[in-house]
Amino acid sequence: MSVNQHKREAPDSVGCMVVTVSDTRTEETDRSGQLMIGKLKENGHRITEYKIIKDDYTAVQEAVMEAxxxxxxxxxxINGGTGIALRDTTFEAAEAILDKTIPGFGELFRYLSYEKDIGPAAMLSRATAGVRGSTAVFSTPGSSGAVRLAMEELIIPELGHVVREIRKDR
Known part of the structure; x- marks a missing residue:
């Protein structure tokens, strides 16, 4: 079956939880979370929950398991907590509970970041994606530019297809 046929069979609307990982952001100052929500809604997807959680390993895992x-x-x-600072634990927390990883997401994100305007600093990004149970998990850096890039170039174009693939045999 071709990719185009897979996409034709993919759901048009996907229920999504949006999680911002930050010790400082509030709903009023969370531009990246609001950007995610806006892009999802613009493309016909539903927001099932939106939350801001502390940059905490256990809190990240609980959010993924709840979803x-x-x-x-x-x-x-998820946006935020993907850097290399000691406090950044989103990558480790998410990766530890994924059943399957989607390495191409992080690879493409870093490539696009490098090409667009980040240059070699793109290698510091630990954007990742995978599957937990029957749920797609996407984790991006917390900057608005990173979220916009991930949403427009990677997540929105493939979200329905990813969900179809995860759920087709269930």
């Missing part, structure tokens, strides 16, 4: 336990949620989109 996977929800019947109305097929994807969780």
């Amino acid at each position: 996977d336990a929800r019947v109305d949620t097929a994807a969780v989109l």
Whole structure:
């Protein structure tokens, strides 16, 4: 079956949980979380929950597991906590509980970041994606530029297709 046929069979609307990982942001100052929500809604997807959590290993894992336990949620989109500072634990927390990883997401994100305007500093990004149970997990850096790039170039174009692939045999 071709990629185009897969995409034709993909859901047009996906229930998504949006999670911002930050010790300082509030709903009023969370431009990246709001950008994710806006891009999802513009493209016909549903927001099942939006939350801001502390940059904490356990809190990140709990958010992913909560999303996977929800019947109305097929994807969780996380922004923030993906850097290399000691406090940044989103990558480790998410990767530790994924059943499958989607290495191409991080690879393409870093490539596009490098090409667009970040240059060699793109190698510091630890954007990642994968599957937890029957839920797609996307984790991006917390900057608005990074979120815009990930949403427009990678997540939105493939979200329905990813969910179809995860759920087709269930």
